[in-house]
Amino acid sequence: MITETIIHSCHGCQSMNIRRNGWDHRGKKPRQKYHCLDCNTYGTLNPDGHYDEATKERALAIYQERASIRGTARVMGVHRNTICRWIKKKQTRFPN
Numbered sequence: 001m002i003t004e005t006i007i008h009s010c011h012g013c014q015s016m017n018i019r020r021n022g023w024d025h026r027g028k029k030p031r032q033k034y035h036c037l038d039c040n041t042y043g044t045l046n047p048d049g050h051y052d053e054a055t056k057e058r059a060l061a062i063y064q065e066r067a068s069i070r071g072t073a074r075v076m077g078v079h080r081n082t083i084c085r086w087i088k089k090k091q092t093r094f095p096n
């Protein structure tokens, strides 16, 4: 039998003085939430990984080749609203 012990700390202040505080039910499986008693923040242990930069760049490259947003979403397996958000973030605006 292999037993692993994982010691978590607050993501903000690295304090060990954290308490369990319910579950985050977004995503495939629930994840433990915590409350830091030192800096009074709330967070999630082992949060879901966000999309990496390579996925983001590839989706934007496909979109640049004039594929539709829905087509890009189907190819990349990313929700179309996520791609819209990336595109909006990438757009540069003219200075006022």
Ligand SMILES: [Zn+2]
Pocket (backbone or CB within 6 Å): 010, 011, 012, 013, 014, 015, 036, 037, 038, 039, 040, 041
């Ligand atoms: Zn903290």
